[in-house]
Amino acid sequence: MASWIQRFLLAGCCLAPLAASGQSDDPLEPIVGADIERRAISEDMLDTENFEIGVYGGVLGIEDFGSSAVTGANIAYHITEDFFVEAIYGSSDANKTSYELLSGAVELLSDEERELTYYALSLGYKMFPGQIYLGANTAFNTHFYITAGGGNTEFAGNRYASYTLGAGYKLYLTDWFALDVGMRDHMFSHELFGESRNTNNFEGRLGLSVYF
Amino acid sequence: MQTTGNTITALVLALGACLAMPVQAGWFDQAAPLVVTVDRAYIDVYSGPGRGYPIFHALEKGEQITLLKSRTQWIKVQTENGTEGWVKREAMLATLDATGQTPDFSDASRADSVAGSFEVGAGFGDFGGADSTTLTLGYRFTQHLTIEARYAQQAGKFSDSEIIAGGLTHQPFPDWRVSPYIGLGAGRIKIHPSATLVDTVDREDSVLQASLGTYVYLSRRFFMRLDYTNHYLLTTRENNDEVNEWRVGFNVFF
Numbered sequence: 001m002a003s004w005i006q007r008f009l010l011a012g013c014c015l016a017p018l019a020a021s022g023q024s025d026d027p028l029e030p031i032v033g034a035d036i037e038r039r040a041i042s043e044d045m046l047d048t049e050n051f052e053i054g055v056y057g058g059v060l061g062i063e064d065f066g067s068s069a070v071t072g073a074n075i076a077y078h079i080t081e082d083f084f085v086e087a088i089y090g091s092s093d094a095n096k097t098s099y100e101l102l103s104g105a106v107e108l109l110s111d112e113e114r115e116l117t118y119y120a121l122s123l124g125y126k127m128f129p130g131q132i133y134l135g136a137n138t139a140f141n142t143h144f145y146i147t148a149g150g151g152n153t154e155f156a157g158n159r160y161a162s163y164t165l166g167a168g169y170k171l172y173l174t175d176w177f178a179l180d181v182g183m184r185d186h187m188f189s190h191e192l193f194g195e196s197r198n199t200n201n202f203e204g205r206l207g208l209s210v211y212f
Numbered sequence: 213m214q215t216t217g218n219t220i221t222a223l224v225l226a227l228g229a230c231l232a233m234p235v236q237a238g239w240f241d242q243a244a245p246l247v248v249t250v251d252r253a254y255i256d257v258y259s260g261p262g263r264g265y266p267i268f269h270a271l272e273k274g275e276q277i278t279l280l281k282s283r284t285q286w287i288k289v290q291t292e293n294g295t296e297g298w299v300k301r302e303a304m305l306a307t308l309d310a311t312g313q314t315p316d317f318s319d320a321s322r323a324d325s326v327a328g329s330f331e332v333g334a335g336f337g338d339f340g341g342a343d344s345t346t347l348t349l350g351y352r353f354t355q356h357l358t359i360e361a362r363y364a365q366q367a368g369k370f371s372d373s374e375i376i377a378g379g380l381t382h383q384p385f386p387d388w389r390v391s392p393y394i395g396l397g398a399g400r401i402k403i404h405p406s407a408t409l410v411d412t413v414d415r416e417d418s419v420l421q422a423s424l425g426t427y428v429y430l431s432r433r434f435f436m437r438l439d440y441t442n443h444y445l446l447t448t449r450e451n452n453d454e455v456n457e458w459r460v461g462f463n464v465f466f
Binding site: 077 | 244246248259260261262263264265266280281282283284285286287288304309310311313315316317334336342343345365367372406430431433434462464466
């Protein structure tokens with residue numbers, strides 16, 4: 001992680017063209033120098049890449065309020081080759097209900113109240129690892145995953161405890177850069193129409209992730 | 213115009229360099245590459261960091277490999293002729309470093325390895341009947357003591373609330389895999405009664421927290437945290453309030 005922070009800071013520096021050219025050291029320099037070899041190796045010297053950060057966009061169907069665009073960000077920590085934990089945060093704007101549209105003048109919610117934001121912390125399980133092939137020489141690693149967790153949804157001026165189930169497909173373009181096609185179901189109950197009502201709010205999304 | 217063109221070219225080059233670099237072992241390869249020699253009949257190389265990915269290569273005894281990075285329990289290696297792939301972490305026990313020793317991939321004492329590091333975590337729980345979500349950021353400055361910032365949101369039937377607090381926790385037995393702790397904290401709680409009730413006023417009070425809980429180490433840098441916190445709300449009304457919270461969460465050291 002420390003070396004990640006280093007990388008991050010250095011990323012800023014390398015935007016200067018000077019640093020970029022400084023990278024192109026003598027390509028013939030031997031990979032292994034004779035004098036630097038005699039040292040013990042421990043795990044801490046190895047760069048870890050267990051965190052994943054990403055952005056996504058898609059469509060969120062807000063029950064009774066139509067479907068709208070949703071954008072969000074996620075951060076994940078990979079615990080083992082099978083399990084990970086994920087935090088997601090997304091926001092969207094609800095449309096009008098059919099009742100509002102048909103009646104013409106009625107407005108159940110103000111514009112501000114139509115904004116929906118959610119966050120969730122989930123435990124994920126990676127399954128069905130495999131590869132897809134593009135032509136004869138290119139293969140990309142892939143896997144499916146499922147997630148389950150909970151968090152909060154803010155909507156219509158209230159905060160609701162919500163539960164989130166999800167599934168998706170990850171395609172690794174490189175070791176550290178992946179494409180994510182997935183869906184989530186954000187479930188919460190509200191009393192906007194008088195009586196308590198359980199809602200399922202499905203989201204289809206496409207995301208990009210970077211591992212560090 | 214020429215200058216703009218040059219600037220853009222330079223930026224594109226710099227960006228290209230940025231994008232290309234993480235593929236290598238490090239950004240500025242000043243640190244010498246980590247080279248080990250295979251000391252077993254063979255080591256399987258997988259195409260990805262998981263047991264389900266295909267094995268496409270085998271490292272031979274005596275072959276020198278460079279360790280590039282790790283993800284979970286997998287290590288990305290590069291052979292002398294440039295082939296890259298993933299090997300299991302345990303395979304490192306079948307290698308020798310330049311000193312002729314097996315590299316140190318044993319799990320160091322947890323307490324030693326986490327002192328001086330930050331931890332971030334999130335948890336869920338029951339806050340006197342309301343659902344609560346908590347984020348914590350901690351710094352473990354000795355093996356026993358962690359200073360911590362906490363932010364929590366509660367969604368209840370009649371009100372929502374938020375707590376911002378700071379605290380200190382003490383672990384008497386940091387070496388234990390299940391390591392209990394006690395904690396004290398203080399902060400502010402903001403309560404917004406539910407908007408569907410009429411005539412509601414937000415209120416803000418001080419809150420004192422006393423916690424009892426335990427860390428359960430699941431992997432080297434990852435642990436589960438079980439926590440019971442007693443929140444004592446110093447209200448401006450006649451009586452102070454007391455709320456009990458139970459929480460389960462996950463934290464990561466970094």
